[in-house]
Amino acid sequence: MKPSLLSRLLGRRVAVPEAKASRTGPLLALQGQGRARWTPRDLAALAHEGFMKNAVVYRAVTMIAEAAASVPLLAYEGEAEAPDHPLLALLARPNRHQGGAELMETLYANLLVAGNAYAELVRLGAAPAELHALRPDRMRIVPGPEGWPEAYEYTAAGRTLRFEGTGAGDIAPILHLKRYHPLDDYYGFAPMEAAAVALDIHNAAGAWNKALLDNSARPSGALVYRGEGGANLSQDQFERLKRELEANYTGAISAGRPLLLEGGLDWTSMALTPRDMDFMEAKNGAAREIAFAFGVPPMLIGIPGDSTYSNYAEANRAFWRQTVLPLVGRTAAALANWLAPAYGGAIRLGYDADAVEALADEREALWRRVAAADFLSRDEKRQAVGYGAEGEGEWDG
Template sequence: MVLKDWLARITGFEKRNDSADPSWAALAPGIGYMAGVSARAAENLSTVLACTNAIATALAYVPALVYRVDSDGNRVEAMSHPLRRIARGGANPQMTWPDWLEHLVASALLTGNGLAEIIRAGNGQLSGFRWIPWGMVTVVYLSSGRLAYDVTDGRGGTRRLLESEVLHLRDRTDDGLVGRSRLSRAADTVAGVQASNAFAKSFLERGAQPSGVIRHPGAMTLEQKASLREQFNSNYSGAANAGKTLILDGGLEWQAAQISPEDAELLESRKFGVVEVCRLFQVPPPIVQAYENNTFTNASQAGLWFATFCLAPWARKIEAEFARSVFPSNGPYELELDLSGFLRGDPATRWQAHEIALRNNVLDANEVRQIEGWNPRKAEPAGVRSPPPANQGEQSHV
């Protein structure tokens, strides 16, 4: 090892191209996939797609606020910070902030890892983010103990991004470095749901009729059997031929198999599959339009449950990753994804809470108006009082 490499290593710098670094090529494209099925194929399951969209879209929808924290711990919204402009103007020229964040979260949900390149201007100021599909990434463990990310461009070219140049959103990991998707952790469960859907598809393709037996009073040659099978499949098999009248001659008799989709519990197994996948993603079934055993009471609580136990942990992950990779170490800035819109509850409960806060001087009227998304009320000039309402003093009779 030459002197400059030794000095770079002990001071924490990494080399962008080091052929001696062991590559974790097996981890990047494959670890986020369930057994034998890619994450893209898993989205063929409607519940996987619905859960992924519900979480990713909700987090992309909420306001992204940037705060500056002073030495006393007080927070003031940083209106001039570049991240605030990015959250409103777009992550890059091709993607708005909601589009970019939705891609990042969906990738983390399906593959266990969401990766984005941090784009900075020539002066080092933050200028945007670029989402990178995880299937195009190979993770490299450098001799310094840090990670690097080799990204292919789809045309044979590769470039290396260092740990400080990316925002890496992980699902729970096995090694503390690369995330592993919950689809791969529960591969048997997802495969069972997929098998149930495949059976239903095959059942419908056969015309939604159970198979049966054709009886012949005598012996048939192999050629006769093959001809009968071909004619039967072409004329009476499939959803397009469902309901056709079956005509048999030559002493042939049809005997339907004594099994029905209810006997096979097809519908119940598919309903249970929806709940199983929802359980993997911590999404209440009503959020993905699964209303079995649903009531008005638990439906009204589904949004609160969704925000508290599903969205809030992912929002905290995103905020912590921004603190690690985007903002300077121990800097005064922090990102907050504002979930208050999900947590405020119904209007009656919310305004009762506001009334208690006003009565106990926890909030003032303008702070309540700000929470509700209204502009502050202008202060009246000294000595001037607004006229009372025209009906003041009148009693209403209901």
């Protein structure tokens, strides 16, 4: 029996039974050493500066989360749809305080703002009874000896609750949804982080414009000392003036504040006007970058200057096809993979794209093409548009 990779790294021979497992897992475990790993960024700052203070981020996250939560989920056993499956009932009413759409909206929003989302399973005996969404900023992951998370620790109100991992064939109490992160083995990457520079520009431009308005939009300039006989300011006078300027007239909050000039000082305006500096275009450019990071066509948020799509309907279809439905599909697959053992393991989840009104034109075009395909049987036509076979015979529609 060969010694494990971990034992060779540590210089000890440890007899372990051979089993199917990732050969790189022990490397991750060695890196983590079983210690809890906090999410490596300030989620509170992301939420504060982005979702809570930036209208573009707020609207993008809200649009995606609400749209994704509105898509009906479908359950399948094999190829057959199971409309009365108990998993659908659990997702429709996950707990006493939330409906299914509200829970899913919370999970989607957490995934977009933090890059991570966590769901807790409450069981009554062996059967799943409730699902709850947990705050990502309160969760930390404890790596196990094989490199995979062996536990999750949730901290709130000064207390920490540990959710242990489960053995093979059982259901883990925590589902961790995450977006792809190229440099982290345990946590996901939030779209807001990719747009961090644009977010700062957008917020700073707004703060600067607000300060200019508060101070009557007066532009900046230079102080010129016109003393008698061409004399200059003394060193003490220069240092005092410099201190007063830095203390009272620097920063966005002091933008445009008028100066109180003493004898011999003259004000010479030298700054560009807000129109020349084109703050609005800078804000709109930053807003477009934020929208792109989240996968929302800028046209849908009302950002001018974007000509990627010829009309609103085309942009809306792209939003659903490229952003919303892939998110719903990945989440549905993760939920089914997590909860399937409780229902015999033969359940999968999909979504009903036919219920999306924004895709109605696509469906009608597909139905016309399929109806015109005379070489297809009725059953083949039904299967081509996503419905099960009904029987032999030609479709006269």
